[in-house]
Amino acid sequence: MTDTTIKTYSGETESEETTEQSGEQERCPECGGRVVSDAEHAETVCEDCGLVVEEDEIDRGPEWRAFDAAEKDEKSRVGAPTTNMMHDQGLSTNIGWQDKDAYGRALSSRQRQKMQRLRTWNERFRTRDSKERNLKQALGEIDRMASALGLPENVRETASVIYRRALEEDLLPGRSIEGVATASLYAAARQAGTPRSLDEISAVSRVEKMELTRTYRYIIRELGLEVKPADPEHYVPRFVSDLDLSDETERMARELLESARQEGVHSGKSPVGLAAAAVYAAALLTNEKVTQNDVSEVASISEVTIRNRYKELLEASDTAAPA
């Protein structure tokens, strides 16, 4: 009866024994102490002996706070910030498409031809080696899927970083670009606390779910990424808004999940199912009309699961806070 062992629901997790943090935390070459970076002085120093490991690091952020537009111009550094979302981090030079010179005058036809030729070659070189081309494609894919799923920019950014790392560690051979890109996005979404279920992801991806899970697991393991089991609460806001329910309901759903957690109901169950059930139960309690069918659709989970979960949910909330 005592169900104390907490099993993790592995469909969405299986990351519990990833890296014990800091597999590659830098160490001080002198004393082996922990090294800590100090952005203000642009240094990386050892906590123990104070040795400066690196100095003059580049601060890519803006100069300081800007209080109005003029100051913003003054203080920003030149150029666009580097971003991992472009295959060359946005750093490569591009040749403008307008056939104008630096003063805006039209070019002679001879010059125009020359520029056209340069553009061609520039493009060829820029994406020359396979890794670059690989990245270019993958990032395009990540972007496409992310917008299809309505994921915010920071998730895309994270996904890009993960993909880049996978590429650098030679994790690609034998795996499809799309598979790894999809897995990166999945991991990024979960890390960012805006998880999408495997179903949702594979709906917009070109790869099968099986390949996705395989690749995902592989990536997580090889890269030592720490991805905590998805928290059902993270799904709640999305379901609530998809169903046009009130904030009150959302709050209620969270409460239900909270008391359920204390009762250990979460153990081994699908987070999505739990979230869906909580939303349904909450809607009931706040007298808003949603059918189990509605919920099951936005959550892509079966009605039966909702029924089972929401029964447990209500029981748990009774024991936790007897009315």
Add this chain to the structure above:
DNA sequence: ATGGTTTTTACTGCGTC
């Protein structure tokens, strides 16, 4: 490969609009 869980599928009965 096997076994234990969880989720899904499919079907049935009940009450209400």
Add this chain to the structure above:
DNA sequence: GACGCGGTAAAAACCAT
């Protein structure tokens, strides 16, 4: 009668061993 809901049994999916 259609619909929402609750239940059950059997199948499928999934993870761990």
